[in-house]
Amino acid sequence: xxxxxxxxxxxxxxxxxxxxxxxxxxxxxxxxxxxxxxxxxxxxxxxxxxxxxxxxxxxxxxxxxxxxxxxxxxxxxxxxxxxxxxxxxxxxxxxxxxxxxxxxxxxxxxxxxxxxxxxxxxxxxxxxxxxxxxxxxxxxxxxxxxxxxxxxxxxxxxxxxxxxxxxxxxxxxxxxxxxxxxxxxxxxxxxxxxxxxxxxxxxxxxxxxxxxxxxxxxxxxxxxxxxxxxxxxxxxxxxxxxxxxxxxxxxxxxxxxxxxxxxxxxxxxxxxxxxxxxxxxxxxxxxxxxxxxxxxxxxxxxxxxxxxxxxxxxxxx
Amino acid sequence: xxxxxxxxxxxxxxxxxxxxxxxxxxxxxxxxxxxxxxxxxxxxxxxxxxxxxxxxxxxxxxxxxxxxxxxxxxxxxxxxxxxxxxxxxxxxxxxxxxxxxxxxxxxxxxxxxxxxxxxxxxxxxxxxxxxxxxxxxxxxxxxxxxxxxxxxxxxxxxxxxxxxxxxxxxxxxxxxxxxxxxxxxxxxxxxxxxxxxxxxxxxxxxxxxxxxxxxxxxxxxxxxxxxxxxxx
Numbered sequence: 001x002x003x004x005x006x007x008x009x010x011x012x013x014x015x016x017x018x019x020x021x022x023x024x025x026x027x028x029x030x031x032x033x034x035x036x037x038x039x040x041x042x043x044x045x046x047x048x049x050x051x052x053x054x055x056x057x058x059x060x061x062x063x064x065x066x067x068x069x070x071x072x073x074x075x076x077x078x079x080x081x082x083x084x085x086x087x088x089x090x091x092x093x094x095x096x097x098x099x100x101x102x103x104x105x106x107x108x109x110x111x112x113x114x115x116x117x118x119x120x121x122x123x124x125x126x127x128x129x130x131x132x133x134x135x136x137x138x139x140x141x142x143x144x145x146x147x148x149x150x151x152x153x154x155x156x157x158x159x160x161x162x163x164x165x166x167x168x169x170x171x172x173x174x175x176x177x178x179x180x181x182x183x184x185x186x187x188x189x190x191x192x193x194x195x196x197x198x199x200x201x202x203x204x205x206x207x208x209x210x211x212x213x214x215x216x217x218x219x220x221x222x223x224x225x226x227x228x229x230x231x232x233x234x235x236x237x238x239x240x241x242x243x244x245x246x247x248x249x250x251x252x253x254x255x256x257x258x259x260x261x262x263x264x265x266x267x268x269x270x271x272x273x274x275x276x277x278x279x280x281x282x283x284x285x286x287x288x289x290x291x292x293x294x295x296x297x298x299x300x301x302x303x304x305x306x307x308x309x310x311x312x313x314x315x316x317x
Numbered sequence: 318x319x320x321x322x323x324x325x326x327x328x329x330x331x332x333x334x335x336x337x338x339x340x341x342x343x344x345x346x347x348x349x350x351x352x353x354x355x356x357x358x359x360x361x362x363x364x365x366x367x368x369x370x371x372x373x374x375x376x377x378x379x380x381x382x383x384x385x386x387x388x389x390x391x392x393x394x395x396x397x398x399x400x401x402x403x404x405x406x407x408x409x410x411x412x413x414x415x416x417x418x419x420x421x422x423x424x425x426x427x428x429x430x431x432x433x434x435x436x437x438x439x440x441x442x443x444x445x446x447x448x449x450x451x452x453x454x455x456x457x458x459x460x461x462x463x464x465x466x467x468x469x470x471x472x473x474x475x476x477x478x479x480x481x482x483x484x485x486x487x488x489x490x491x492x493x494x495x496x497x498x499x500x501x502x503x504x505x506x507x508x509x510x511x512x513x514x515x516x517x518x519x520x521x522x523x524x525x526x527x528x529x530x531x532x533x534x535x536x537x538x539x540x541x542x543x544x545x546x547x548x549x
Contacts, residue, residue, distance in 0.1 A: 186409065200366055
């Protein structure tokens with residue numbers, strides 16, 4: 001199976017391998033760093049779609065995991081059935097899930113803004129339908145498409161998983177730029193803060209809600225697409241992302257995209273340490289405990305803490 | 318005639334607030350709607366802006382019927398809106414707030430220069446979150462945000478509310494100058510006597526959801542005429 005990444009695909013693990021070898025030679029704990037990087041990528045990518053839909057729009061989307069599953073299925077089927085190159089299949093996975101999100105917003109979610117409990121029940125039901133529907137149509141599992149790039153030379157670590165860390169940073173940066181530097185992003189944030197006033201300023205708020213929800217869905221689909229090569233493709237695969245995603249958004253706090261990045265770093269490190277020492281179960285337990293402690297001590301999440309530190313430093317100068 | 322309201326009835330969840338409201342605003346005029354708290358002033362402006370669907374009646378703007386059209390469609394027809402309590406977007410910067418107001422104005426940098434001329438403080442604070450501004454500065458921002466859209470008709474809801482008296486005076490003068498310089502028609506609701514007398518060419522008094530009087534010419538500057546509708 002070709003990875004579809006061409007010459008860059010062959011070079012990437014070599015470059016990463018050389019770089020890691022250099023770090024190892026100067027005494028940096030490379031294996032632990034790789035574990036943290038891998039966890040950072042998983043946690044931030046798991047959360048990125050929810051960051052927009054829950055963090056910005058306030059919709060508790062319990063079908064978030066199934067949106068990720070949908071991205072993974074579209075990607076895998078595009079490679080297995082249509083023989084498309086992996087990057088094209090991944091793009092289709094993201095775009096297909098975005099389009100599905102737009103339809104769901106127009107038909108269902110639109111009626112549920114500001115109705116927290118109702119939206120939880122409806123999206124939970126949507127998740128069940130998507131999981132069972134996928135099982136009925138495609139069976140219990142899909143044939144894996146295989147992980148590109150092989151292992152990082154000198155380490156028993158997947159080169160692709162290392163690459164995902166850089167992809168996670170790129171996706172977070174792109175989402176940040178879209179919502180803070182473009183006219184669309186500023187109008188979308190205005191709509192979410194005060195739809196009535198935004199509408200009076202001429203903003204087509206219905207379109208803003210649909211587009212923002214579609215972007216959140218598309219980002220979830222992209223996460224599924226990115227993990228499709230290295231995950232087991234089953235209808236219930238989205239559940240593995242759900243806990244991490246909510247914990248990350250809640251821990252991150254009010255400035256959601258910055259919060260997801262900070263939370264990804266903190267939670268990724270904690271998960272890596274506890275999983276290494278005591279196994280995955282305790283890694284997950286440590287994540288939940290961290291979330292509880294952060295919410296208890298920092299009501300505004302990690303971004304609230306970051307802003308307080310910034311203000312303190314500002315006062316001193 | 319710019320704005321012609323006739324037989325307007327509106328309310329919330331079946332509770333009637335406005336009852337058979339009819340009045341008009343001419344091109345380039347400054348018209349005030351005066352009345353006490355809770356008589357339907359804000360409901361009236363929201364209905365004219367399309368934020369509240371009327372139960373019956375007609376809102377004609379430059380000869381076109383506006384009832385049934387969404388607020389963003391009203392904005393696209395060059396109607397600007399300054400909401401009660403300012404309603405600036407608190408976690409957006411001053412500049413980002415203005416950018417939202419520019420949605421219908423096209424990309425016209427000269428409008429930014431014009432509003433910064435009127436309100437220099439906004440240029441100084443362009444990168445600051447709007448929620449951190451004082452009440453008076455937020456009111457200036459709300460007016461500036463409507464102005465960058467290039468409105469022909471400006472609806473202003475209680476510009477004096479929660480603003481210190483010296484700033485109220487300056488905002489009143491600014492609105493008058495905007496009307497002079499750009500020919501912007503202004504319809505405002507207010508219960509502050511000095512704003513009404515400083516600004517209005519003509520007034521309508523509103524009580525219990527209906528227009529009860531029209532005050533024109535020199536009668537606007539006669540305190541007793543207005544107090545009748547303002548004092549509880």
